[in-house]
Amino acid sequence: MRVLILNAGSSSLKFKLYNMNDRECLCTGLIEKIAKDESPVSVSIKEQTHKKALHIKDHTEALNVLFDLLFEWGLIVTIDELRAVGHRVVHGGELYSEATLIDEEVLENLRRLIPLAPLHNPANIAGIEAVRLRSKELIQVAVFDTAFHQSMPAAAYRYAVPNELYEHERVRRYGFHGTSHGYILKELAMLLNKTPEQSSAISLHLGNGASACAIKNGKSIDTSMGMTPLEGLVMGSRSGDLDPGIVFFLHRRKGYTIDQIDTLLNTRSGLLGLCGENDMRTLLKKAKEDENCRLALDVFVYRIKKYIGAYLAVLGKTDALVFTAGIGEHASAVREMVCSGLEGLGIVIDKGENLSKKDGAFSIHAKDSAIKIFVIPTDEELEIALQTKDVLLDL
Ligand code: ADP
Numbered sequence: 001m002r003v004l005i006l007n008a009g010s011s012s013l014k015f016k017l018y019n020m021n022d023r024e025c026l027c028t029g030l031i032e033k034i035a036k037d038e039s040p041v042s043v044s045i046k047e048q049t050h051k052k053a054l055h056i057k058d059h060t061e062a063l064n065v066l067f068d069l070l071f072e073w074g075l076i077v078t079i080d081e082l083r084a085v086g087h088r089v090v091h092g093g094e095l096y097s098e099a100t101l102i103d104e105e106v107l108e109n110l111r112r113l114i115p116l117a118p119l120h121n122p123a124n125i126a127g128i129e130a131v132r133l134r135s136k137e138l139i140q141v142a143v144f145d146t147a148f149h150q151s152m153p154a155a156a157y158r159y160a161v162p163n164e165l166y167e168h169e170r171v172r173r174y175g176f177h178g179t180s181h182g183y184i185l186k187e188l189a190m191l192l193n194k195t196p197e198q199s200s201a202i203s204l205h206l207g208n209g210a211s212a213c214a215i216k217n218g219k220s221i222d223t224s225m226g227m228t229p230l231e232g233l234v235m236g237s238r239s240g241d242l243d244p245g246i247v248f249f250l251h252r253r254k255g256y257t258i259d260q261i262d263t264l265l266n267t268r269s270g271l272l273g274l275c276g277e278n279d280m281r282t283l284l285k286k287a288k289e290d291e292n293c294r295l296a297l298d299v300f301v302y303r304i305k306k307y308i309g310a311y312l313a314v315l316g317k318t319d320a321l322v323f324t325a326g327i328g329e330h331a332s333a334v335r336e337m338v339c340s341g342l343e344g345l346g347i348v349i350d351k352g353e354n355l356s357k358k359d360g361a362f363s364i365h366a367k368d369s370a371i372k373i374f375v376i377p378t379d380e381e382l383e384i385a386l387q388t389k390d391v392l393l394d395l
Contacts, residue, residue, distance in 0.1 A: 008127030086388030090120035092144030148178030207325035346370030
């Protein structure tokens, strides 16, 4: 059973083709700079990467290029060989708490949700429409970044702002990275020898975007991103939590427009804003002699610790603390800094295990740690493929 996974951004199209009989990834690729002069196209099949540059005017053309490549390399002979296309869709609002078969009504709902994700949902819709133009019969499934967090209680998702903002505009916390946290939960349950419904955890997705999630008995009960992915942890270029009063201050004092503040907080803040560097590898190297890099690292780690403390309080007890995504999976120094000083809370890292580099998931807790600590590689595309397969089984 072949399933194509699409992650359509405003000017890019990422894809992966899976054989779901054995979960093998047959090819992975990326088309960038859609609608610019030249769009770099890169496709990796097994160990080999093929690159070319084409003129691609929109997502429909990008999808046609992708299908041509799949045919050219013999990955599919006819389009009928694809059982379904699974789309990453950023915002499902309050309408979707699980992956959903896409029909006209779902598409219309995604259009209605555009105000909540003005940068992302239009691109996701363009991807869905491009597939429809290519084949009306092909089954398409939407897998939402927000869906996993729809289990949050109102106390966690409501902001203390006038009620009508929630009732009329749906101003509330939604949370993102749900596909990743959901995947981590399933992998963790296997490591714990439990079912996901029996498992509780604090999941730390630390990549360029970063979020923490409190999972109780298999359900997200709180997460650090909010109405938008700007809230919460310090990220590569996003500020995370800050006093909303800063927005008024910047406008009144510096005359910044709302758009300028949006750009400032989303693209010029976070680690980048603090030290001019958002790649954790470089930052860790520079932190030895550069004071700003050291401070950026301290602010990054301090915020994570605060969320761990908060989530321990809301969970009451937890089986595990999990590190995932680029930084969580690879930056042992960050993991050690995060766990240091949390021994009194039952989180004790084994420094030797933490330094070991292993493929796949591994544990890094000391024998006397009440809470287990794991590094679990995330795989959002595989999770989208698995959820797409689940929807197919229900048809
Ligand atoms: P995203 O998918 O959100 O773009 P990733 O999950 O790929 O991000 O994570 C990117 C981050 O992970 C970058 O800050 C990068 O420097 C960091 N990273 C990747 N590999 C390593 C490593 N070996 N050591 C430290 N940090 C790493």
